[in-house]
Amino acid sequence: MSIFNNFPLIAALSSIILAQFVKVPLYLITSKSLNIRLGFSTGGMPSSHSAAVSSLTTAIGISEGLASSLFAISVVVSAITMYDAAGIRRHAGMHASFLNRLAKTIPSMSQQEPNRMELKELLGHRPIEVFAGAVFGIIISILLKFVFFA
Structure with missing residues (x-):
């Protein structure tokens, strides 16, 4: 076959x-x-x-x-x-979104790493x-x- x-x-x-x-x-x-x-x-x-x-x-x-x-x-x-x-991967994406927003609000993080790549947020599914x-x-x-x- x-x-x-x-x-x-x-x-x-x-x-x-x-x-x-x-x-x-x-x-x-x-x-x-x-x-x-x-x-x-x-x-x-x-x-x-x-x-x-x-x-x-x-x-x-x-x-x-x-x-x-x-x-x-x-x-x-x-x-x-x-x-x-729909579970684990979706929640990992939600965590990535939160961490990306958090990193933007903390000045010391953005100054230390100006070329910091954002975490991928679209990982899982609804x-x-x-x-x-x-x-x-x-x-x-x-x-x-x-x-x-x-």
């Missing part, structure tokens, strides 16, 4: 790429501002991490069956990944972004199955 015939792998990778691509026009529509960097960064709508794991899980469920061990493993890994995206990524990934897997892997 060729790697190009591996439906779960193709579905997951396609979902990551498409979710990252979709972030740019969605941001343009909602904020009236073009930000191409969103296509290459973490965070934003939809969650590409959620899209990838839900797409992988869906493809495994279709290919191997819902009673398979592979499907069970994929469900658990997906749940952990999505919980992490729950709606995780949910949208999950739905996006499921749809991508179903479409790929019927169009290319039927």
Whole structure:
């Protein structure tokens, strides 16, 4: 079997790429501002991490069956990944935002390090972004199955 015939792998990778691509026009529509960097960064709508794991899980469920061990493993890994995206990574981004603002208000910090780089704030996702990524990934897997892997 060729790697190009591996439906779960193709579905997951396609979902990551498409979710990252979709972030740019969605941001343009909602904020009236073009930000191409969103296509290459973490965070934003939809969650590409959620899209990838839900797409992988869906493809495994279709290919191997819902009673398979592979499907069970994929469900658990997906749940952990999505919980992490909306929980720990989101809170790390909130902490980065607070620390960036704090560093700007303390004169001694900004004088000692004039070239200080700010911490990246867009790390995780709001729950709606995780949910949208999950739905996006499921749809991508179903479409790929019927169009290319039927």
